[in-house]
Amino acid sequence: MTDPALPRTPEPTVPAPGTAVPGRHDLPSAPERLPAPELPAPELPAPGLAAPHVTTYPVSFTGSTGEYFRLWIVNAALSVVTLGIYLPWARVRNRQYFYGHTWVDGQNFEYRADPLKLLRSYVVVGALFGAFTLTQQSERLWGLSVLIGLVFALLYPWLVAQSMRFQAVNTVHRGLRFHFDGSLKGAYVAYGAANVAASVSSGLALPWAWFMQRRYQIDNLRYGSARGLFRGDVAPMYLIALTGVGLLVGAGLLLGVPAVVTLVAWMAGNGFDLDSMDWDSLGSGLFFLIFVAVAYVILISLNGVAWQYVRAATMRYVLNNAELGGVVRTGATFNPWRVVWITVSNGAAQLLTLGLATPWADIRRNRYLLEGVSVRAIAPLDDFARGTGGPESALGEAATELLDIGLGF
DSSP states (O other), rough: OOOTOOOOOOOOOOOTOOOOOOOOSSOOOGGOOOGOOOOOOOOOOTTTTOOOEEEEEEEEEOOOOOHHHHHHHHHHHHHTTTTTTHHHHHHHHHHHHHHHHHEEEEEEEEEEOOOOHHHHHHHHHHHHHHHHHHHTTOOOTTHHHHHHHHHHHHHHHHHHHHHHHHHHEEEEEEEEEEEEEOOOOHHHHHHIIIIHHHHHHHTTTTEEEEEEEEHHHTTTETTTTTEEEEEEOOOHHHHHHHHHHHHHHHHHHHHHHHHHHHHHHHHHHTTTOOOTHHHHHHHTSSHHHHHHHHHHHHHHHHHHHHHHHHHHHHHHHHHEEETTTTTTHHHHOOOOOOOOOOHHHHHHHHTTTTTTHHHHHHHHHHHHHHEEEEEESOOOGGGOOOOOOOOOOSSHHHHHHTTOOOOOO
């Protein structure tokens, strides 16, 4: 049965009786034929090229608390006995332990820093910091103290760039070193101008400064000849900052309002006449000082919690928007709120054990973070060409260690 909606096939034409059917000799001769038009060649996939296959390599961490505790306690004891001279060796051994127990695609990382280079830089930075501290104690040397502070502020972006270069070139995976090629101009833009803008804008430009600094870090990172690329934007940085501020304000209200209500109720229950109370004299009393001290501790603690959230959320965002050589991307699935809880509970455990729980806290935090990170690649990780890096200085690394400069990544 034929569907009437379908077009009908034309009936074949039957030649009339007596009409000659054209045969081979009735076709036009060769010179009269028109040349065939030149059609474009069909687009076929190049031989050997197939759809990219994405392979995911999870990051694993194999460190243990007991093993790291033995290393940590020996490092701490030797640092105390040698009055701090052993600190560079302790720093290198700690990093070698964590790098050596971090695995990707069956290969662990290596840390190859020279402790002697770190020691020389520690001496320079330590002398500068000591001179700054001593000159602050004397009014006659106040000008020198200001001069040292200005010199440090001017050198800060350079120190950060040197620290990144030192850390990168001493990080090895599969026998191939990382490198950092950030220019001095870029460092002064990301860590000089951006920080100044954040300060003069009362913090409004701080998320923009974070974005500039993370882009400077990732875009100038290199593994062999494969260059890093940060695909993120500045808007998520503002969202992370707003969440941190909301956490700080909300937790402050939740803790502050009940505390004030409890205080007033306690004072009323103990015979304090709130209407006739001399608040000016109370302000100089012991009770008021204790109240201010407790409020200050709570504020510092809340600020620390909010900052931990900002750091963890920023780290996850950066890892989810970083790639290497166009064929390797990193990904992160850890929860920033879980990181906050781990950090807070770690701090409480370290406080209650007078610091003896530090190895357990370090292993716990690193394991959670690293096991929430993965590497996705459309090419084997062995395919990176080798490259050479420029000279590195340990001065920036020493500054970040001794002066507690937070690189935030």
